[in-house]
Amino acid sequence: MALPFVFVVTNVATAPHAKSEVLRAHPEARFAFSRPGLLTFKHPAASPTFGDDLVLTRVAGQSLGQASDVDSLLALVPEPHAQVAWHVFPRDPEHAGSIVHATTLRESLASRGLEKTAPAIGETVIDVAVAEGEPSFVGHHVHGPGRWSVAGGLPGVVVPELSPSRAFAKLEEALLWSGLSPRPGSVVVELGAAPGGATLACLLRGLPVVAFDPGALDPRVRDFVGPNGARVIFHERPAGTAKKDELPADARFLVSDMNLAPPVALRYVARVRAMLPKLEAAILTIKLNDEKMIEPLSRWIELVRAMRFSDVRATQLPSHRQEMVIVARV
Numbered sequence: 001m002a003l004p005f006v007f008v009v010t011n012v013a014t015a016p017h018a019k020s021e022v023l024r025a026h027p028e029a030r031f032a033f034s035r036p037g038l039l040t041f042k043h044p045a046a047s048p049t050f051g052d053d054l055v056l057t058r059v060a061g062q063s064l065g066q067a068s069d070v071d072s073l074l075a076l077v078p079e080p081h082a083q084v085a086w087h088v089f090p091r092d093p094e095h096a097g098s099i100v101h102a103t104t105l106r107e108s109l110a111s112r113g114l115e116k117t118a119p120a121i122g123e124t125v126i127d128v129a130v131a132e133g134e135p136s137f138v139g140h141h142v143h144g145p146g147r148w149s150v151a152g153g154l155p156g157v158v159v160p161e162l163s164p165s166r167a168f169a170k171l172e173e174a175l176l177w178s179g180l181s182p183r184p185g186s187v188v189v190e191l192g193a194a195p196g197g198a199t200l201a202c203l204l205r206g207l208p209v210v211a212f213d214p215g216a217l218d219p220r221v222r223d224f225v226g227p228n229g230a231r232v233i234f235h236e237r238p239a240g241t242a243k244k245d246e247l248p249a250d251a252r253f254l255v256s257d258m259n260l261a262p263p264v265a266l267r268y269v270a271r272v273r274a275m276l277p278k279l280e281a282a283i284l285t286i287k288l289n290d291e292k293m294i295e296p297l298s299r300w301i302e303l304v305r306a307m308r309f310s311d312v313r314a315t316q317l318p319s320h321r322q323e324m325v326i327v328a329r330v
């Protein structure tokens with residue numbers, strides 16, 4: 001039986017901000033309980049589409065209850081078991097015991113023929129957030145644009161040893177979440193590239209990069225040659241100094257990750273975007289270090305929309321700390 005409760009799954013460190021976002025966007029919701037990485041709320045209009053509007057959550061939907069074994073889990077699910085997608089994930093993705101517990105539960109479901117994990121748009125997903133030594137939390141949501149198709153919004157990106165920063169994961173996760181799949185050879189302009197994790201991710205995908213940063217690029221990335229000879233041309237200067245003749249006229253993607261306040265970073269992004277006539281999409285990391293930058297999240301999204309993008313979505317990725325990503329398509 002569906003309950004008048006909704007849930008959100010968040011990065012553990014950002015849970016307080018996710019809670020504020022829910023209460024701001026849904027004043028009718030009342031906080032119910034929290035565990036690391038999970039928050040629930042009483043909501044008079046709880047439904048499995050809850051959370052389509054939220055940014056600081058990886059998964060959201062309607063609560064179904066708690067289950068301590070597979071039979072009690074299956075008893076909570078109202079939809080035909082063979083038709084839904086099963087997303088079993090550790091509530092805290094850093095907790096080794098919970099990761100093992102999630103794997104065991106996934107295997108138990110598979111042994112009963114419940115192996116579907118990839119939802120189509122409009123299909124129901126059963127979310128099972130597990131934590132070692134506790135009953136599993138169970139909810140459901142409807143898959144749609146802007147929702148992760150992998151369990152818990154945890155795509156399991158592995159940062160290669162060669163990468164000088166975790167920003168490798170930020171870029172890869174943004175591509176997986178958004179479904180953007182740049183054709184090899186597509187040129188990327190990158191603002192805030194040092195030390196070069198995201199640049200490396202692009203080069204490994206065969207995407208040549210033109211990058212700006214006043215800090216130094218790691219020499220291993222600076223000299224790296226990816227598939228199809230993809231290399232980086234690096235300008236060791238602030239993004240604000242980028243000149244039109246330094247920006248490739250055929251650039252298809254704009255990537256930005258500058259540790260600047262959002263209005264400042266977005267001003268530089270807007271200036272460069274205006275010089276890229278062939279752009280297909282932008283992947284913009286927005287720093288939320290300053291509390292004052294969190295409440296007006298929608299303002300940063302609107303600023304990006306005003307840069308002549310038609311489809312603009314934002315989320316917090318699993319590798320993010322105090323930040324979010326805006327993915328904008330022309």
Ligand SMILES: C[S@@+](CC[C@H](N)C(=O)[O-])C[C@H]1O[C@@H](n2cnc3c(N)ncnc32)[C@H](O)[C@@H]1O
Nearest residue numbers: 165167192193195196197198215238239258259
């Ligand atoms: C989080 S780091 C970027 C990580 C990088 N994308 C990677 O993949 O390793 C933020 C970067 O923003 C850069 N930055 C700060 N102000 C900038 C500006 N005005 N123009 C370009 N980059 C800037 C910093 O030098 C720093 O390297």
